[in-house]
Amino acid sequence: MxxxxxxxxxxxxxxxxxxxxxxxxxxxxxxxxxxxxxxxxxxxxxxxxxxxxxxxxxxxxxxxxxxxxxxxxxxxxxxxxxxxxxxxxxxxxxxxxxxxxxxxxxxxxxxxxxxxxxxxxxxxxxxxxxxxxxxxxxxxxxxxxxxxxxxxxxxxxxxxxxxxxxxxxxxxxxxxxxxxxxxxxxxxxxxxxxxxxxxxxxxxxxxxxxxxxxxxxxxxxxxxxxxxxxxxxxxxxxxxxxxxxxxxxxxxxxxxxxxxxxxxxxxxxxRPVPAWMDSPMNALMLGILALRDLPPAQRTQWQAMFNHYVFDAGADTAAHIPEDARGVLAPLDERSAERVRDVLRRRLQRGTDGPA
The missing domain is CATH 2.60.120.650 (Cupin)
Structure with missing residues (x-):
């Protein structure tokens, strides 16, 4: 048996x-x-x-x-x-x-x-x-x-x-x-x-x-x-x-x-990406810090923002902005990525003292 x-x-x-x-x-x-x-x-x-x-x-x-x-x-x-x-x-x-x-x-x-x-x-x-x-x-x-x-x-x-x-x-x-x-x-x-x-x-x-x-x-x-x-x-x-x-x-x-x-x-x-790209885990940790505990309605609104600027981003996301004025919405390279890091460092050092 x-x-x-x-x-x-x-x-x-x-x-x-x-x-x-x-x-x-x-x-x-x-x-x-x-x-x-x-x-x-x-x-x-x-x-x-x-x-x-x-x-x-x-x-x-x-x-x-x-x-x-x-x-x-x-x-x-x-x-x-x-x-x-x-x-x-x-x-x-x-x-x-x-x-x-x-x-x-x-x-x-x-x-x-x-x-x-x-x-x-x-x-x-x-x-x-x-x-x-x-x-x-x-x-x-x-x-x-x-x-x-x-x-x-x-x-x-x-x-x-x-x-x-x-x-x-x-x-x-x-x-x-x-x-x-x-x-x-x-x-x-x-x-x-x-x-x-x-x-x-x-x-x-x-x-x-x-x-x-x-x-x-x-x-x-x-x-x-x-x-x-x-x-x-x-x-x-x-x-x-x-x-x-x-x-x-x-x-x-x-x-x-x-x-x-x-x-x-x-x-x-x-990683089949440029060396200057950051770890996505850093973004996840910041997301927990900044988004997870928002009121549900605000989380939904920020989800739409992330979909637009990150997950669904394409050639038309910033097409309405003059090319020289697109800032972080332009394709990134090593120099512009470092500028983004500088902005993040200043914002993180400021913490909650200023507006988001």
Missing amino acids: TPPAPPASARPAHADARPIDELHGLDAAQLAQGLAHWTTPKVLRGVAAHWPLVQAAQRSPHDAVRHLLGFDHGQMPVTATTAAPEAQGRLFYNADMSGFNFRREQLPLKVVLATLLKYLHDPAPPSIYVASTTVDSFLPGFSQANELALGVSAPLTSIWIGNRSRIAAHQDAPDNLACVAAGRRRVTLFPPAQVGNLYVGPLDFTPAGQAISLVDFHAPDLARFPRFAEAMTHAQVAELEPGDAVFIPSLWWHHMEGLDAFNVLVNSWW
């Missing part, structure tokens, strides 16, 4: 998710073309299989460590995040959300790697996680030895090293290509519009800089988080082997799991 399915609140978020679309055998030109145009997630099977690190990791974690140490100049410690075995790899808040269930310390990379090897066969090791460490600063020469031509402008490449881990669903403003170099990873994705169903925590007090979903994806508590059931109907999932990569478009929510006792991920972020 087939056992009954567990209740929905006990089923992991990935259990019923649909697979992320997959592509196989992309060459460099196809990869660059795709990264310039994709707006939905893609799994790229074997795209980094040629990396020496991937090949070393497939032989053994010890070989992968030797490869990494070949680029370690040893002059700067890395930030190592550690948590007790009871955390089971879930790096998260503490029980009352007054702090976190982990601590950070500065350690030489070789010490972190040796510790990971020490716990390889421990059934209940402490969680060890080196997150988002800039490759060119800490491992010079690594990118040249493990090359992947993305065809994008000024990517920031980072490495993530650890044992089994569960990183809560979060989103990033840049596009992201994450390549699995050692161990296996499971990635669960949600479209940006699911923000209201993911029960996102504080924007300004976060484990690692980005707001995270408070739902435990291994055992979602649908009594506490009922709308997460709707989010799960939009979930996409993939399990990645060494050499595989996943393209995560801007603002897609992603929950990342390291499934093995030794995992390495190398990711690149980039």
Whole structure:
């Protein structure tokens, strides 16, 4: 007899998710073309299989460590995040959300790697996680030895090293290509519009800089988080082997799991916009400060203003104004963007003392 399915609140978020679309055998030109145009997630099977690190990791974690140490100049410690075995790899808040269930310390990379090897066969090791460490600063020469031509402008490449881990669903403003170099990873994705169903925590007090979903994806508590059931109907999932990569478009929510006792991920972020553009998160925070608590009628009126000047803006928005007099309504460039910042700085310094 087939056992009954567990209740929905006990089923992991990935259990019923649909697979992320997959592509196989992309060459460099196809990869660059795709990264310039994709707006939905893609799994790229074997795209980094040629990396020496991937090949070393497939032989053994010890070989992968030797490869990494070949680029370690040893002059700067890395930030190592550690948590007790009871955390089971879930790096998260503490029980009352007054702090976190982990601590950070500065350690030489070789010490972190040796510790990971020490716990390889421990059934209940402490969680060890080196997150988002800039490759060119800490491992010079690594990118040249493990090359992947993305065809994008000024990517920031980072490495993530650890044992089994569960990183809560979060989103990033840049596009992201994450390549699995050692161990296996499971990635669960949600479209940006699911923000209201993911029960996102504080924007300004976060484990690692980005707001995270408070739902435990291994055992979602649908009594506490009922709308997460709707989010799960939009979930996409993939399990990645060494050499595989996943393209995560801007603002897609992603929950990342390291499934093995030794995992390495190398990711690149980039924004296909000019460098002088500000982070939209800054605008969101100012929106909370200036708009969220207005009376409902005023919020509706300001919504119309934002639609006109921002979200629905086009060539006719300022067409009735002489070209030389359009100010911030003209197309921005680096110089005019700095003038906007100057205006904002003066307004923020003035605070509530003057008219809006």
